[in-house]
Amino acid sequence: MAIKIKTEEEIRLMRESCRRLADVFQNLEQSVHPGMSTKEIDILGDQMIRRHECIPNFLHYNGYPASICVSVNDEVVHGIPRKNRILQEGDIVSLDAGLIYKGYHSDMARTFGVGAISPEAQRLIDATRQSFFEGVKMAKAGNHLHDISNAIDAYIKPFGYGIVRDLVGHGIGTSLHEEPQIPNFAQFKRGPRLRAGMTLAVEPMINMGRADVEWLDDDWTVVTEDGSWSAHYENTILITEGEPEILTLY
Numbered sequence: 001m002a003i004k005i006k007t008e009e010e011i012r013l014m015r016e017s018c019r020r021l022a023d024v025f026q027n028l029e030q031s032v033h034p035g036m037s038t039k040e041i042d043i044l045g046d047q048m049i050r051r052h053e054c055i056p057n058f059l060h061y062n063g064y065p066a067s068i069c070v071s072v073n074d075e076v077v078h079g080i081p082r083k084n085r086i087l088q089e090g091d092i093v094s095l096d097a098g099l100i101y102k103g104y105h106s107d108m109a110r111t112f113g114v115g116a117i118s119p120e121a122q123r124l125i126d127a128t129r130q131s132f133f134e135g136v137k138m139a140k141a142g143n144h145l146h147d148i149s150n151a152i153d154a155y156i157k158p159f160g161y162g163i164v165r166d167l168v169g170h171g172i173g174t175s176l177h178e179e180p181q182i183p184n185f186a187q188f189k190r191g192p193r194l195r196a197g198m199t200l201a202v203e204p205m206i207n208m209g210r211a212d213v214e215w216l217d218d219d220w221t222v223v224t225e226d227g228s229w230s231a232h233y234e235n236t237i238l239i240t241e242g243e244p245e246i247l248t249l250y
């Protein structure tokens with residue numbers, strides 16, 4: 001299976017899918033506050049996606065039971081929203097969501113502080129975000145896929161943070177997960193050549209402590225093994241001959 005090159009019409013649909021998702025995120029970010037349950041975030045996000053006349057692509061994906069992944073503090077990704085999981089001032093919360101517009105998928109994630117957070121937590125969030133942009137600087141036609149991975153790794157290394165290795169970014173289009181897989185840590189091989197018209201979800205997941213993660217008994221929630229906090233930053237991007245287009249920015 002090769003990496004798909006999207007046509008002009010497909011790219012138009014991807015842009016619109018991503019624009020709608022970014023709009024949902026902007027509204028969701030504003031609604032996050034201490035005292036809120038993670039389930040409330042899911043309900044709000046699900047409603048916003050449907051109001052945009054789109055379908056949440058995470059709901060029922062491999063049995064995932066919600067529309068938004070809500071992961072708090074040491075939860076890395078795929079946290080299941082719960083009525084009794086209440087956000088507290090000082091927490092950090094990672095929201096990950098996607099939607100389908102006219103058959104085309106979008107996917108993005110952000111980590112937010114709940115009220116005032118510690119400088120250490122803010123530093124983790126900022127470094128995770130910046131690592132995405134360092135990776136994406138390399139994301140242009142003619143470069144190789146792993147130039148992205150290597151740039152993310154090189155940026156994070158001086159912080160001493162753990163880069164999650166068990167989960168990776170991915171191609172995206174008519175499916176949520178298409179080829180290729182996009183690791184966030186340094187690779188020996190260069191990987192496939194990037195070409196204009198590829199759409200990719202680049203998504204570094206960075207732990208304040210060690211890189212190791214484990215799965216909770218709910219079969220979904222990924223947590224850090226050492227209990228350290230974790231941040232996530234993801235956008236869907238389009239490869240062009242020049243600068244990449246970041247389709248889910250807001």
Ligand code: MF3
Pocket residue numbers: 057058059061062064069078096097098107108170201203
């Ligand atoms: N955003 C996740 C990913 O990148 C997908 C979540 S899977 C779900 O690839 F089942 F939780 F929805």
Ligand code: CO
Pocket residue numbers: 107108169170201203234
């Ligand atoms: Co993704």
